[in-house]
Amino acid sequence: MKIPIAVKLSPFFTSLPNMARRFAAAGANGLVLFNRFYQPDFDLEQLEVVPNLNLSTSADLRLPLSWIALLYGRVPIDFALTSGVHTAEDVLKAMMAGANVAMLTSELLANGISRVRDILKDLEAWMVEHEYESIEQMRGSMSQQSVAVPAAFERANYMKVLNSFDSRLP
Numbered sequence: 001m002k003i004p005i006a007v008k009l010s011p012f013f014t015s016l017p018n019m020a021r022r023f024a025a026a027g028a029n030g031l032v033l034f035n036r037f038y039q040p041d042f043d044l045e046q047l048e049v050v051p052n053l054n055l056s057t058s059a060d061l062r063l064p065l066s067w068i069a070l071l072y073g074r075v076p077i078d079f080a081l082t083s084g085v086h087t088a089e090d091v092l093k094a095m096m097a098g099a100n101v102a103m104l105t106s107e108l109l110a111n112g113i114s115r116v117r118d119i120l121k122d123l124e125a126w127m128v129e130h131e132y133e134s135i136e137q138m139r140g141s142m143s144q145q146s147v148a149v150p151a152a153f154e155r156a157n158y159m160k161v162l163n164s165f166d167s168r169l170p
């Protein structure tokens, strides 16, 4: 009997690409990016550790999105994206980065399971409007290997962003 295995990763490995390759070589079928560690808060008056569950927002999508875009086509394995998927646009971004699966937790906890129906409807409407016939057609189209400017994912570009931000500082 063969059991498909997906490994849910933390974003805190020293070399994520190296780990991803090693999981693939060890026989994993899928990688789930990323686990969100539970982070309790401190109550300064009571000096207690307070259980505090923060649901994600779409801004949390950026971390798994960048990593899947970097790994897609380089590591022979399926990707699921989890963290920050709240809308059809988020699902589309996940697919274009190279994910096979977009997972939702916070959105469904906040707005109920029926949100899935609305997101699927929005997804179909977007695909019709932009003349996509399948998800396969878009998968990986925004991965680092596919975009016109691969350096947009890299540190050199980050320096450029920081320099352009300087002029907006008081």
Ligand SMILES: Cc1cc2nc3c(=O)[nH]c(=O)nc-3n(C[C@H](O)[C@H](O)[C@H](O)COP(=O)(O)O)c2cc1C
Pocket (backbone or CB within 6 Å): 008, 034, 035, 036, 053, 055, 056, 057, 060, 082, 083, 084, 085, 103, 104, 105, 106, 107, 109
């Ligand atoms: C209440 C709650 C319970 C969770 N329990 C688990 C769990 O048991 N195992 C797991 O891998 N992830 C668990 N997660 C993490 C989610 O599966 C998901 O990876 C994370 O919330 C990020 O996705 P989101 O932005 O859609 O919330 C849990 C998340 C929440 C909010």
